[in-house]
Amino acid sequence: MRLSSFALLGGLAFAGPPVGPSFDIVTLDFRHEHSPSLRKHLIEAMGGGVALLDYDNDGRLDVFFVNGGGPAKAGFARSDPRHWNRLYRQNPDGGFSDVTEAAGLAAAGDGNYGMGVAAADFDNDGFTDLYVTSFGRNVLYRNTGKGTFTDVTGRAGVGAGGWSASAGFFDYDNDGLLDLFVTRYMDWSLAASKACGGGVPVYCPPATFPAIGNLLYRNRGDGTFADVSAASGVGRALGRALGVAFADADDDGDVDIFVANDGMEQFLFRNNGNGTFTERAVEAGAALSDDGKPVSGMGVDFRDYDNDGRPDIVVTTLSRQKYALFRGLGDGQFEYASLASGLGAITFIHSGWGTAFVDFDNDGWKDLFVAQGHVMDNVEKLDPSLRSHEAPLLAMNKQGHFERGGQAFAAAAGRGVAFGDLNNDGAPDAVMSTLGGAPVVFRNRGGGGRWLTLALRGTRSNRDGAGARVLVNGQRQDAGSAGSYLSSNDRRVHFGLGSALTARVEIRWPSGRVQRLAGVATNQILSVTEAGDK
Amino acid sequence: MIHSALLVVLLAAQSLSPEVLKHVADGMAAEKAGRLDEAIVAFTRVAELAPALAAAHSNLGNVYMLKGDYAGALKPLRQALTLNPKLAGAQQQLGYALLATGYAAEAIPLLEQTKSVDGLGIALFQAGRLAEAVGQLQMALDRRPNDPELLYYLGRASATLSKQSYDALRAAHPGAARTHQVLGEIEAVQRKLSDAEKEYREALRIREDTPGVRLGLGEIYAASGQWEKAEAELREEAIRRPGDAEVSYRLGSALLEQGKMKPARAELERANGLAPSMPETLYALGKACLADGDLAASEKHWLALLEIERETVLAGQAHFGLAGIYRRQGMPEKAERNRKEYQRLRIGGGK
Numbered sequence: 001m002r003l004s005s006f007a008l009l010g011g012l013a014f015a016g017p018p019v020g021p022s023f024d025i026v027t028l029d030f031r032h033e034h035s036p037s038l039r040k041h042l043i044e045a046m047g048g049g050v051a052l053l054d055y056d057n058d059g060r061l062d063v064f065f066v067n068g069g070g071p072a073k074a075g076f077a078r079s080d081p082r083h084w085n086r087l088y089r090q091n092p093d094g095g096f097s098d099v100t101e102a103a104g105l106a107a108a109g110d111g112n113y114g115m116g117v118a119a120a121d122f123d124n125d126g127f128t129d130l131y132v133t134s135f136g137r138n139v140l141y142r143n144t145g146k147g148t149f150t151d152v153t154g155r156a157g158v159g160a161g162g163w164s165a166s167a168g169f170f171d172y173d174n175d176g177l178l179d180l181f182v183t184r185y186m187d188w189s190l191a192a193s194k195a196c197g198g199g200v201p202v203y204c205p206p207a208t209f210p211a212i213g214n215l216l217y218r219n220r221g222d223g224t225f226a227d228v229s230a231a232s233g234v235g236r237a238l239g240r241a242l243g244v245a246f247a248d249a250d251d252d253g254d255v256d257i258f259v260a261n262d263g264m265e266q267f268l269f270r271n272n273g274n275g276t277f278t279e280r281a282v283e284a285g286a287a288l289s290d291d292g293k294p295v296s297g298m299g300v301d302f303r304d305y306d307n308d309g310r311p312d313i314v315v316t317t318l319s320r321q322k323y324a325l326f327r328g329l330g331d332g333q334f335e336y337a338s339l340a341s342g343l344g345a346i347t348f349i350h351s352g353w354g355t356a357f358v359d360f361d362n363d364g365w366k367d368l369f370v371a372q373g374h375v376m377d378n379v380e381k382l383d384p385s386l387r388s389h390e391a392p393l394l395a396m397n398k399q400g401h402f403e404r405g406g407q408a409f410a411a412a413a414g415r416g417v418a419f420g421d422l423n424n425d426g427a428p429d430a431v432m433s434t435l436g437g438a439p440v441v442f443r444n445r446g447g448g449g450r451w452l453t454l455a456l457r458g459t460r461s462n463r464d465g466a467g468a469r470v471l472v473n474g475q476r477q478d479a480g481s482a483g484s485y486l487s488s489n490d491r492r493v494h495f496g497l498g499s500a501l502t503a504r505v506e507i508r509w510p511s512g513r514v515q516r517l518a519g520v521a522t523n524q525i526l527s528v529t530e531a532g533d534k
Numbered sequence: 535m536i537h538s539a540l541l542v543v544l545l546a547a548q549s550l551s552p553e554v555l556k557h558v559a560d561g562m563a564a565e566k567a568g569r570l571d572e573a574i575v576a577f578t579r580v581a582e583l584a585p586a587l588a589a590a591h592s593n594l595g596n597v598y599m600l601k602g603d604y605a606g607a608l609k610p611l612r613q614a615l616t617l618n619p620k621l622a623g624a625q626q627q628l629g630y631a632l633l634a635t636g637y638a639a640e641a642i643p644l645l646e647q648t649k650s651v652d653g654l655g656i657a658l659f660q661a662g663r664l665a666e667a668v669g670q671l672q673m674a675l676d677r678r679p680n681d682p683e684l685l686y687y688l689g690r691a692s693a694t695l696s697k698q699s700y701d702a703l704r705a706a707h708p709g710a711a712r713t714h715q716v717l718g719e720i721e722a723v724q725r726k727l728s729d730a731e732k733e734y735r736e737a738l739r740i741r742e743d744t745p746g747v748r749l750g751l752g753e754i755y756a757a758s759g760q761w762e763k764a765e766a767e768l769r770e771e772a773i774r775r776p777g778d779a780e781v782s783y784r785l786g787s788a789l790l791e792q793g794k795m796k797p798a799r800a801e802l803e804r805a806n807g808l809a810p811s812m813p814e815t816l817y818a819l820g821k822a823c824l825a826d827g828d829l830a831a832s833e834k835h836w837l838a839l840l841e842i843e844r845e846t847v848l849a850g851q852a853h854f855g856l857a858g859i860y861r862r863q864g865m866p867e868k869a870e871r872n873r874k875e876y877q878r879l880r881i882g883g884g885k
Contacts, residue, residue, distance in 0.1 A: 282873070285858050290821060292854030292876055333862065340825040342793040348759035385727045385758050401793070 168482025316352025371414025420490025
């Protein structure tokens with residue numbers, strides 16, 4: 001099946017006041033199948049993920065979508081092509097071709113109701129691999145380098161089981177090998193599934209089902225992984241995890257983990273530097289709202305939005321909670337900043353999923369994009385002021401204060417979002433999955449400030465450079481593809497630089513090596529290889 | 535109520551037969567051991583053997599009350615009062631028994647005579663005398679704060695009274711501004727915010743200065759996250775009613791939600807001046823000060839709140855905020871102490 005399918009949906013693009021960047025709205029011929037039922041199985045409301053990756057190393061980002069599955073009564077069968085996951089290769093003209101079958105990704109496996117995806121080069125061979133999470137068996141697809149993928153799950157030992165959600169690759173022990181973190185939502189099964197509500201059946205709140213631990217797999221470097229969930233301490237914290245993001249919160253040289261939990265305290269796993277983690281979100285001030293209330297954490301990003309050099313955390317939540325913004329204070333401490341930043345005011349009534357801090361207008365301040373829509377498909381019946389389909393939020397960052405962007409987007413049941421520069425023009429784009437619908441591609445028209453994108457290549461460090469702390473003209477990003485919701489971003493590191501013609505770059509690689517570049521011309525994609533011997 | 539020990543004395547003083555005294559002793563022992571059916575048999579026998587003794591019937595009624603058999607208590611208690619109308623314990627018992635069995639109107643004079651304000655409030659509510667019921671229930675709550683039964687009946691009495699007043703308003707003045715205001719409030723409770731907005735706007739069209747309509751508009755805009763519109767309406771209301779602490783508090787909160795920390799602080803300070811030591815205002819002030827970077831002021835307001843209430847959800851939230859302040863100030867013991875208090879109130883479900 002090869003389809004040229006980059007169709008412009010003029011009807012979805014609305015003219016708005018000229019505040020912030022503007023986007024052309026397009027789609028692909030993929031359709032997310034979630035098989036909704038009257039039984040209101042919660043899993044039907046939660047998918048699915050998107051990845052932006054350059055799987056064939058042609059310099060253009062390709063797109064991978066995770067599909068749901070067939071009906072529950074058919075055991076989530078996936079043999080029907082409508083239920084396959086899909087890989088779209090980007091053509092030189094910017095169009096996309098469906099290469100799912102050719103790439104060997106057609107067989108998702110019956111019973112594996114798809115959820116999320118993580119993309120990274122786990123075996124350091126120069127080709128980006130895929131890890132697909134599901135209710136059922138997760139699958140690790142190794143990129144052969146020949147345009148195809150091979151299921152290596154069994155040998156790798158990362159099949160997990162149960163209900164997995166977001167996953168991410170990162171190098172927690174700085175050994176040059178990407179490890180794998182897998183969030184698990186809850187201890188759920190079809191047999192235990194039930195609907196809630198009185199006269200109007202609704203999806204049950206997460207606390208209806210038991211909490212469960214997350215998984216951490218250490219990469220042994222020989223194509224196999226060791227399950228260190230228990231030994232590392234990560235698995236001891238029982239939660240209802242949906243999102244995960246990584247950054248070095250306390251600047252001690254190793255990567256910490258933030259997990260977005262649904263309807264309970266969030267988790268911040270501090271990396272102790274000895275292969276173990278300590279969960280300390282409450283102590284760090286990043287577990288609860290400013291009123292001490294749990295939030296329904298869905299998506300998450302772990303990036304410095306206020307340019308103070310410290311990673312901050314945004315957690316998207318359900319309506320009437322306000323998206324939680326935890327501002328990094330240094331030394332692993334955070335303060336709740338949703339009110340002071342203005343984010344609370346513009347998100348109070350909304351329900352958010354995939355998200356990231358991305359400088360869409362290249363003014364030097366990272367904006368915030370959020371896929372939105374209430375989890376309950378019939379929420380309007382219960383609360384007429386809420387919506388199951390909502391326009392995504394673009395919040396423009398005005399020197400640390402967020403204001404709603406000007407362009408009005410069409411309402412959708414947004415879920416996963418992946419961020420990256422599809423056409424390499426320096427203006428970041430986004431691809432959003434919608435529950436039971438077609439994806440939406442937000443093609444940034446550009447025209448903002450100057451920019452610099454760094455494509456990192458580790459030598460002593462992992463080849464993706466994941467976990468590298470990158471400083472450019474005072475801004476900071478921690479490299480990696482994880483974050484958002486069920487999704488995986490362009491691994492390249494993008495900085496908006498306003499009017500700066502040149503940039504000072506400092507990279508602290510996971511190996512500890514610090515590399516500085518001065519007088520780097522802006523408005524370019526720069527490949528940076530870790531200096532020094534491997 | 536006459537305690538059975540006293541009954542023994544009373545009976546003994548009247549030179550009753552050993553058989554009667556034996557039944558009294560048996561009844562007392564059974565009552566003490568919680569064998570209420572046995573006690574009823576024994577005290578029934580006493581009443582049969584000494585039918586002119588009011589205390590005998592009263593005590594039998596008391597055991598029925600202990601058993602929760604309020605209908606069974608009615609007859610002996612009535613008989614006791616027939617024999618001795620001034621038997622205060624029996625009056626109160628009969629009042630409660632009548633109330634429990636649905637004879638509220640008959641219970642009222644007995645509960646009035648015995649100054650049983652809690653039962654009287656409930657009886658007045660059940661008899662449909664709502665305004666009097668609210669007063670009595672509030673008096674009862676002054677004596678037993680947070681009593682769930684009293685709170686329930688006060689809520690029901692107030693709500694029913696409101697509904698009756700609103701129904702009368704709507705019937706008598708269907709086109710009045712106040713009628714549309716009431717309809718707006720009803721829509722707002724049902725979260726039909728656009729319908730509520732229409733009713734409020736109609737109220738303002740009819741009478742532009744109707745007190746409280748802009749407060750209602752401000753609240754529905756706040757409920758839908760339209761903070762700028764909420765602020766505008768609340769400002770208008772505050773101009774018209776500058777002495778209203780609730781309006782000032784709501785305006786301060788709308789400013790706080792928008793991240794306008796300095797104006798929020800100023801307005802909340804004004805609200806605190808208008809109605810000093812209102813816990814909600816103190817809590818919001820603490821939040822505004824913290825978000826404004828003034829940790830000392832935030833601490834001051836939250837500590838002031840905790841002087842007023844210690845076992846509420848708001849108190850728990852104040853402890854949570856204080857824990858964060860002390861962590862940032864490098865005072866881990868104080869932080870941990872406040873975190874534990876927060877946890878205790880959260881798990882215990884602060885009132």
